[in-house]
Amino acid sequence: MAKHRKLGRRTDQRVQLIYSQASQLLWHGRIETTLARAKEVRKAAEKLITMAIRTYQDTVTVTKMKRNQKDELIPVEYTNDGPRKLAARRRIMAKVADLKEIKDPKESKESYRERTRDIKHPLVEKIFGEYAPKYDKRAKELGQGGGYTRIIKLGQRRGDGADKCILELV
Secondary structure (H helix, E strand, O other): OOOOOOOOOOHHHHHHHHHHHHHHHHHHOEEEEEHHHHHHHHHHHHHHHHHHHHHOOOEEEEEEEEEOOOOOEEEEEEEEEOHHHHHHHHHHHHHOOOOOOOOOOOOOHHHHHHHHOOOOOHHHHHHHHHHHHHHHHHHHHHOOOOOOEEEEEEEEOOOOOOEEEEEEEO
16 A cells, blocks of 8 residues: 555645645746655656656657648648557546646736747746656666755744755756
């Protein structure tokens, strides 16, 4: 039987808390939380990254005929997800929060809209486009899988004495 921490929450609240913090970790690269939560979030985040690593290269190139301005049919190539990557993408989307792309303070609304027009799920795109290739390369160099996160202990929190830590991606 799998051992897990209950974190003083009901099951639905606990699962939501863990995947919410995992989403924040994957988006920002590091979070500050309690040690017990960090150990649970680490498990969830590493499983999501591993799922992406195993499937990120599964793509299919499709050629479709499209009409141009002169009403001529021209072939256009599209790169779609293969069946394994699509299934993994949907499983990840079911678990992580749908976070929005952050607008830079000096960026205009129009340039922000232009930059984020093609991105429907920024966090999922970041997992498959940035983290999966990076950690796949790292795994091949070191000859091991996993170990994508590290926990740095900060000491106890004033008030309740809970052990605080920083959970970050390696």
